[in-house]
Amino acid sequence: xxxxxxxxxxxxxxxxxxxxxxxxxxxxxxxxxxxxxxxxxxxxxxxxxxxxxxxxxxxxxxxxxxxxxxxxxxxxxxxxxxxxxxxxxxxxxxxxxxxxxxxxxxxxxxxxxxxxxxxxxxxxxxxxxxxxxxxxxxxxxxxxxxxxxxxxxxxxxxxxxxxxxxxxxxxxxxxxxxxxxxxxxxxxxxxxxxxxxxxxxxxxxxxxxxxxxxxxxxxxxxxxxxxxxxxxxxxxxxxxxxxxxxxxxxxxxxxxxxxxxxxxxxxxxxxxxxxxxxxxxx
Numbered sequence: 001x002x003x004x005x006x007x008x009x010x011x012x013x014x015x016x017x018x019x020x021x022x023x024x025x026x027x028x029x030x031x032x033x034x035x036x037x038x039x040x041x042x043x044x045x046x047x048x049x050x051x052x053x054x055x056x057x058x059x060x061x062x063x064x065x066x067x068x069x070x071x072x073x074x075x076x077x078x079x080x081x082x083x084x085x086x087x088x089x090x091x092x093x094x095x096x097x098x099x100x101x102x103x104x105x106x107x108x109x110x111x112x113x114x115x116x117x118x119x120x121x122x123x124x125x126x127x128x129x130x131x132x133x134x135x136x137x138x139x140x141x142x143x144x145x146x147x148x149x150x151x152x153x154x155x156x157x158x159x160x161x162x163x164x165x166x167x168x169x170x171x172x173x174x175x176x177x178x179x180x181x182x183x184x185x186x187x188x189x190x191x192x193x194x195x196x197x198x199x200x201x202x203x204x205x206x207x208x209x210x211x212x213x214x215x216x217x218x219x220x221x222x223x224x225x226x227x228x229x230x231x232x233x234x235x236x237x238x239x240x241x242x243x244x245x246x247x248x249x250x251x252x253x254x255x256x257x258x259x260x261x262x263x264x265x266x267x268x269x270x271x272x273x274x275x276x277x278x279x280x281x282x
Contacts, residue, residue: 004029004253011262023060029253035070041101083119084137113151153190153215186214192221203244208250
């Protein structure tokens with residue numbers, strides 16, 4: 001298990017500078033949120049940037065995960081849209097294309113996985129219709145992931161169609177019914193989200209889902225409030241969480257996600273590291 005930091009908390013930094021900064025602090029991984037100015041796959045300089053990022057990761061011996069939660073990359077008007085549950089084939093195809101590009105980036109950077117989520121339901125569609133939309137999109141992305149030998153890690157997100165570990169389990173069942181292989185659709189656990197939605201004790205949930213955990217986000221949070229907080233500003237007890245991750249043999253990135261702290265990114269990254277490092281196994 002390696003401490004990492006999500007670049008959505010360093011949104012005002014050049015990605016190469018962010019890699020150097022995190023390595024200097026002591027982080028051993030980075031979760032790269034594809035976004036404007038941060039490996040935007042629609043940028044004309046994209047291929048050159050991927051080569052530069054790979055060189056920087058190798059220079060500083062950092063592992064990485066590719067994150068796909070940029071707020072306004074695909075639409076300048078509506079946060080996170082379009083998604084895999086957005087109505088309309090053209091809109092959904094835009095998200096599928098983006099996720100497939102993310103898979104190809106992950107392959108080039110030797111990333112641990114690509115993390116993704118379902119999206120918010122905005123049109124009142126029924127559950128089976130939504131599972132049909134989600135399954136259709138995921139089947140295409142999973143096929144590309146198989147071709148590029150990349151793991152996907154699905155994140156239940158508060159307010160989205162798939163919002164809890166229970167609904168993630170239902171998704172696996174629905175995909176299996178449709179004969180869509182799920183071996184590559186692993187799990188992103190967000191510690192704060194579990195506490196927020198009272199999926200507790202968090203340590204027990206991690207242990208139960210241990211064989212599918214491929215990616216972990218960590219931050220503090222309060223029950224019922226989806227707001228990512230600096231450690232010590234919420235309600236979570238972290239030693240049992242770290243112990244549970246050690247117990248399941250988790251060897252991936254433990255990635256701090258403080259997307260609202262970019263205005264003070266370097267200080268926030270140091271404070272988070274200083275909080276978590278003493279809790280980590282030697």
